[in-house]
Amino acid sequence: MELHQNWKAFFAEAGDISRFTSRFFVQGAKPRQEVAEFFRQCFIIGYKSLPLIGLTGFIMGLVLTMQIRPTMVSYGVQSQIPAMVGIAIVREIGPVITALIFAGKIGSSIGAELGSMKVTEQIDAMEVSGTNPYKYLVVTRVLACTLMLPVLVMLSDAISLYGSYLGVNIRGRTSFAFFFKVVFNNLDFSDVIPAFLKSFFFGFAVGVIGCYKGYNSNKGTEGVGYSANSAVVLSSVIVFIIDLIAVQITDILGLN
Amino acid sequence: MLVEEKTILTNKINSKQQPVVEIRHLKKSFGNNVVLDDFSIELKKGENLVVLGRSGSGKSVLIKCIIGLLKPDAGTIDVLGYDMLNLDEDELDKVRAKIGFLFQSNALYDSMTVRENLEFPLRRSWIAINQQQIDEMVLEALTNVDLAHTINMMPVELSGGMRKRIALARTLILKPDIILYDEPTTGLDPITGKEIDELIVAIQKKYNTASFIITHDINCVRLVADRVAVLMDGHCYAEGTFDELQKSTDSKVKQFFE
Numbered sequence A: 001m002e003l004h005q006n007w008k009a010f011f012a013e014a015g016d017i018s019r020f021t022s023r024f025f026v027q028g029a030k031p032r033q034e035v036a037e038f039f040r041q042c043f044i045i046g047y048k049s050l051p052l053i054g055l056t057g058f059i060m061g062l063v064l065t066m067q068i069r070p071t072m073v074s075y076g077v078q079s080q081i082p083a084m085v086g087i088a089i090v091r092e093i094g095p096v097i098t099a100l101i102f103a104g105k106i107g108s109s110i111g112a113e114l115g116s117m118k119v120t121e122q123i124d125a126m127e128v129s130g131t132n133p134y135k136y137l138v139v140t141r142v143l144a145c146t147l148m149l150p151v152l153v154m155l156s157d158a159i160s161l162y163g164s165y166l167g168v169n170i171r172g173r174t175s176f177a178f179f180f181k182v183v184f185n186n187l188d189f190s191d192v193i194p195a196f197l198k199s200f201f202f203g204f205a206v207g208v209i210g211c212y213k214g215y216n217s218n219k220g221t222e223g224v225g226y227s228a229n230s231a232v233v234l235s236s237v238i239v240f241i242i243d244l245i246a247v248q249i250t251d252i253l254g255l256n
Numbered sequence B: 001m002l003v004e005e006k007t008i009l010t011n012k013i014n015s016k017q018q019p020v021v022e023i024r025h026l027k028k029s030f031g032n033n034v035v036l037d038d039f040s041i042e043l044k045k046g047e048n049l050v051v052l053g054r055s056g057s058g059k060s061v062l063i064k065c066i067i068g069l070l071k072p073d074a075g076t077i078d079v080l081g082y083d084m085l086n087l088d089e090d091e092l093d094k095v096r097a098k099i100g101f102l103f104q105s106n107a108l109y110d111s112m113t114v115r116e117n118l119e120f121p122l123r124r125s126w127i128a129i130n131q132q133q134i135d136e137m138v139l140e141a142l143t144n145v146d147l148a149h150t151i152n153m154m155p156v157e158l159s160g161g162m163r164k165r166i167a168l169a170r171t172l173i174l175k176p177d178i179i180l181y182d183e184p185t186t187g188l189d190p191i192t193g194k195e196i197d198e199l200i201v202a203i204q205k206k207y208n209t210a211s212f213i214i215t216h217d218i219n220c221v222r223l224v225a226d227r228v229a230v231l232m233d234g235h236c237y238a239e240g241t242f243d244e245l246q247k248s249t250d251s252k253v254k255q256f257f258e
Helices: A002-029 A035-045 A047-074 A078-119 A122-128 A133-171 A176-185 A189-215 A220-252 B003-013 B059-067 B089-096 B114-124 B131-144 B160-172 B190-207 B218-224 B242-246 B251-257
Strands: B019-030 B033-044 B048-052 B074-079 B099-102 B178-182 B210-215 B227-232 B235-240
Touching: A002 A133, A002 A189, A035 A047, A035 A133, A047 A078, A047 A133, A078 A122, A078 A133, A078 A176, A078 A189, A078 A220, A122 A133, A122 B099, A133 A176, A133 A189, A189 A220, B019 B059, B019 B210, B033 B048, B033 B059, B033 B074, B033 B210, B033 B235, B048 B190, B048 B218, B059 B074, B059 B099, B059 B178, B059 B210, B099 B160, B114 B131, B114 B160, B131 B160, B160 B190, B190 B210, B190 B218, B210 B218, B227 B242, B227 B251, B235 B242, B235 B251, B242 B251
Parallel strands: B048 B210, B048 B227, B099 B178, B178 B210
Antiparallel strands: B019 B033, B019 B074, B227 B235
């Protein structure tokens, strides 16, 4: 009986999220675009995430290089470290880790912000003052997440590769030019483009889930905490699911 | 005075006045919980109508139905001649610009300054307006509530009474024809509560607005009400002036005035 209820609740929520997502396309296409609020959100979501994304990207590249170096040395292929790290970061680790960190920072912040606006009737206040709160709050945030995450992923990839370059030079000696020549010689558009494209979907998922959880928050302050938490958990899971689907598609298209 | 007797008298008094809000046979339930059951009432232009009721009696649900935040199960709501239940999104926004709503929790936008809070409805409205006019209107609204000096402060820096006044200033900024007050004095000390009551009366006199005030604060009712309706068991149980209802011999009405 309990299992039945859980499945019922699962499908009910999946239906609600689908409806919430479809509203994004309907409302987003309607006139009176919230341009100023969109750019404000791009600044908050994109620019203000740069330090965290940059730091984690740098550590990711450095640590990955230091971890794989002994194995590569034992096989005598240490010269291929830049190629291996480059492909791993650009194709998979960069987009996914950046999206997960983005989900933690931005998903929770959107969930908590909209959640507290909901329980303090600020969303209702917006509605009665002739503003469509979905368009003003949700469309702008989802669009900003969708467009800012790919930019952050590109920056994170670049900083990770720089971290990797420093990691290579801790035990060995490789010039900057040589390191990046090996990286780019082994990267193809079929590595870069699918990874870039999937990061749009990651950003969209984080934005939609954060907004959905916040917008439908209830039970007072407890509900706000739950919204923030569940936004991070659900958007992280969805990032992995999108990644799984993306890898199947690139495999079918022969891009792997 | 019970509703049947009162309706005849009120109709005589107000026969020349056009109602700005007409609610007919309103019904609203949440699951099996019937909150409003055949509720009918009218609000005349320039009148302060207080809906008195116990906590959980459906007062907030009633005004949220009027403004369109909740959809009733049955009945009709006409505001300024518009059928609120059959308007499209754009029409509803235009009617809402003529209605002010003071939330119980004030609902000031935390991330905005007082100035931005007041500018928000102006910038979103359908009225073409330039920055100089916006500045003048913001200052006028703040002057009305004696808080012009808070213009650059954040809501979190204000006291409860000040937040209520700022919320009232934001409600007034579009010079609405009708103002809906959701428990305007709840959570305030008696002195601040009285100040808010006096402000409600001053606004009514200055702008000739019609106000729908829901409360269970009897001091507020005494100070602001031109007419009082008692909401009980989902319908309008009694209606009259404050003095008439205070003298009522009906035990259910009397309990509010004891």
